[in-house]
Amino acid sequence: MKVNSRDDFDKVNMKREQLQKQFADSNVFIISDSYLKSFMNARVWATKNGTEKEKNLADYNILFYHYNHQDSDKVISIANALLSRPNFMEMKESVRTLEALNSSYNRKGFYNRQLDVLPILIAQNEKFDYYVFQPEYSDSYEVGMIYYNLNQFSRARQNFEIQAELFKDNNRNFMYASMMNNIALTYEGEKDFNNAVEKFQEASRIVDESMDEENPYFNREYKGHFKNVIESNIASIRLKQGELAQLEPVFLKELKSSQLVGEPRITIQCYLHLSKLSMLQNDVSQALRYNDSALSLEREFKNPSIRANILSVRSSIFLMQNKVAESYDLELRSDDIKDSLISIATQRNMEEASLNYDFVKARKEIAEANLLLQEKNKIEWMQWIILGISTILIITFITLFIRTRKARKLSEEQSRKLKIAADEKELMLYEIHHRIKNNLQTVSGILDLKTSQLSNPEFTAAINESQQLIQTMNMVHDQLYEYGEDTIVDMQEHFVNICQGITSQHTDKEISLHVSSRDVVIPTRDAIPLGLILCELVTNSMKHGFNKKNTGRITVFLKKELAQYIFKYKDNGSATEKNVEDQSNSVGLNLIAMLVEELDGKMETSFQQGFKFEMKF
Template sequence: MKKIAYILIACFIGFQTVHAQSFTPISSVDATDATSFKKALLQCQIEDDAAYSNEIFSNRSGAFLHNLKSADSWVKFKGTQSQKTEVKYYWLVFFAGEHDATEVLWRGRELVKSPYFQNHPNLPRTYKALIEALKYTEQYNEVLDLYPEFYEANIRVGSPIKYQKTSMLTGVARVYYMLKNYPKAIEQYKLAVIEFERQAEYFQKGSTLNDIALSFGHLKLRDSALAYYNLAIKNIDNADRDAYNRHLRKVIVTNKAEYLIQDGKYNEALPYFFAELESAKKMRELHIEGSDYYNLARIYFLQKNYKRALFYADSLIAFQKKFQQNSIYIKALDIKSKCLLTLGQADEANTVDKWRSYLSDSLEMKKALQSHANATAKYEAHQKDEELTKTNIKLNAETDKVWYRNIALFVLILGLLATLFFYNQLLKNRKTIAAQKAQAEDNLKEKEMLLKEIHHRVKNNMQVVSGLLDIQAYKTSNEQFDRAVKEAKQQIESMMLVHEMLYQTEKYSYVKMLEYLNRLSQQLTVDESHVTVKIVCGDIKLSLEKVTPIGLIISELVSNTIKHGLVENIGSIVIELTEKEGNNISLLYTDNGRGIDPKVNIDKLQTFGLKLIKRLCEEIGGKCQITNDDGFRFCIEFIDEK
């Protein structure tokens, strides 16, 4: 059904584009009296009728907004209730063009309940805007309730919009389809088919039969689905044989070919998808074109033709730049990752898979946030209605009592009402403060949870990288390569330890250095029993920006001591971290090894390890000093702005 929907949407958009070019520019009018008010509103009506001729709301011009604001300013003070209702409708039209679902929902609900709007010619358009906003916010059950009212509104006002019974039936069916209530969707589609048959509308009938087949497919009723696909093809063949009908026939046949894939008949299925792809390119059906790239990649992957599968997966990824289809794009990345892995390109496969995972997580988070926002908006609207009703009842009761009071007590009553008013204001303020405080606490907890998850994922990803290095080291017996891998693992583990400590604590902005240095030194010397490490550190906490470079520096220094600085393979290391005034931090690293050769000029020494240490020192804004003092001595001072 999605493919057919995409075709219909593309046709509407194409028509809208051509039609928009024929709009007559409207003029700006300043409403200063009843006559100019009518002129301003007439200009709004002209643009609205032109934009809505194909039942699609679109963005309004600057002149439209100017006229609307001008009319609104005048009607507030001098207009009748009917004129005010008219202005409210054009505000609804404006916000519908801006795709502001919240504004459309409350304005539309107010309009369809207004007694001044029940026989207005724009009542069906208001229902249309409401239905689209409800679909956007996924309030499908309310959409089902509104469709019959929408249909009746068209009949009542004699609307020129061509909205027949079949349109309502197919609209309701699509809502049930979105709700995955496929039996109810099939029931509504079948009623629409009967109407299309009566009107001899074979194209629409064939399209609806295809929707029925798709619904049966979701219910795993293969025989029924195939039967309705065949009926759909037969009806399309009976319609006019123009280019678009031929394209739709290919779409239906390709839907049917999905069962060839399920049966493992991949070679039989391929021609259908190639034919549909070429047709989609000619008809500029971008959604179908993207879907076909994915299906071709999927078929070749199932055939274990990984190079061809990779070609079409890359084609879809390139196509993504032209037209975004995130769900299919993620599937294409999954196929590409698997193909690369099978073809022995593990590093590139891992990169693609990480990107796929990130996109997938982003989509899920976006859906969750949208769902939460929709539920919150619905709940708040309901609460406001209840509060308004209660307030009105209370005010009416108080008003009745006041009229029956003795006139002599009038001043006292006024004082009481004033007291009640300020008391209510106080209660409202307290409730508002409490709600804001609760919201702030919820936001803080959510941010802490997300930050903790980020540190956990970073740590896990580093663990994966470390594991990959182990795999590569296992494949070779080169000692130099093994040493390089071991040093790289130590550097990764020093960073991994930072993130591990962060997600294990309640504070995510800083790290306790005594615990970190003890754990880091144990990791670095776990295989070096002949080396002892002494940590001298008070209750010092450093920010994440400083801890990671410091961990890498210490990792490099310990590695250098073990490789080059020990005398008779026995030695001791002292790491001392002190905090001075003004957030000044000093790190002192010493060992009792042989130190740097006195003949070597330390300032001109340009080894890779020393370059790395100096660059890390610059990163944290520190100054380092390297000397020989009964062994190797390294000192760095920097500022940690907390």
């Protein structure tokens, strides 16, 4: 299509939007080369006659074409150029561009570059009212996939579990099931087949529960297909273990649904599973037919790793037919592909290391460019104002000059007084801080002396618990002093400091901390009791939950919903309700109840699979 006017340009954009919707509905939809010519013509017109926005759209159309054709190198080049333009970051297309760049980095194996892109993608998606991803989406899933691709299954599982909790808390059951499937895959990667099957079965059950759940992205047909994928994952483990009964109907069911929803990679994998199954059942002709189907589809949707597996299975089939020469040739071809993949991985790492465009630097450049753009807009706006009021300024200049001199003198005097007052306040706060620390240390010392004079174990334990409470208060006080008075506290950093400060004292235990309170800030007056509550909870976990364990996991969660905060604490320790009842008269637990009341909050506790504490305030 020729582009000779703005109307022609708008038609090209409308067509791209229609194609993009088709591509979003089915990722196997490939647009023809004729559209690239139209997109190139649109860019030529925009370069000569278009606005900055139209130039950005013209480049974005070309990027979409290459993304659709999975040309990662061109996507990376065009995307980086677009994202370096400040005005493009104010367009919703920037979210799709970041998505394409992230996907292309993933296909190239540039996982460290993905870690740079992900935070910007999340921020832009939120900025444009969750244009691509739903609100409960976080970078935990993408980070988990990066570690999964690096075969670091334990770290991948940790991130999948965080994302799963977010989906579960937001009642997104289908997405929760998807994360459970990913968690199962990490166990399978570690060859822990029992845990893998257990998680796959749980994911399948959750999919059943989500069938009637409204979801604008996944219809009932796709959910049914995903259940087939999960069941096939279980069947593939059975196949590895040599349990062949009832596997063929499972694979055939997944094959049919994958063709309906348009997932060729899954279809190829089904053919490969069926080929292996038929071979193990000594049905050589059927095994070869399935293998032919897999090979034919792989030629259309190329994947070297899958192709190597197909050829390896084909080699085994030919060997069963006593075609030794052909079998040997296929095995050599499979090995060659695997060797090439290793070489490509090495080259990929070198290419990523030498990539010219530094996206971290680009973010800084984008921020600086945004400031320059704001300054430019401000200057243009001021020029129009000056043109309109220049006459008034001439008349009032002398009066303003006199008032300005008086105001400057008054301002300087006020600044001087404010500085003196601020210095005095800072000195006073410094003195108060040290007096508090000294008083706490004095009380702790007195209690220590009293301990040596007591022979009753109950009195000694009570005094020891009081000393621990004083140390907790001292630590919280030290941290909040750093923030200052009448300010807000970054709870992510505050929580991490408190947890690490307590767990680090137990050098004989390895405790995994997971704190999720990003972007949550609260006033100092509320941070003090909340910090003390967390101190007591962590101390109780170390004292009662992990007293018989050398390893453990502590999860802390805080978010704001409308006019209230939700605080959750969880450990996987062995504390029981009886332990707590036995300690019901302890200073620490009484303090927690008092602090919850001070925050005007309500709390709940649970002892299923560890200790759980939830408070709303």
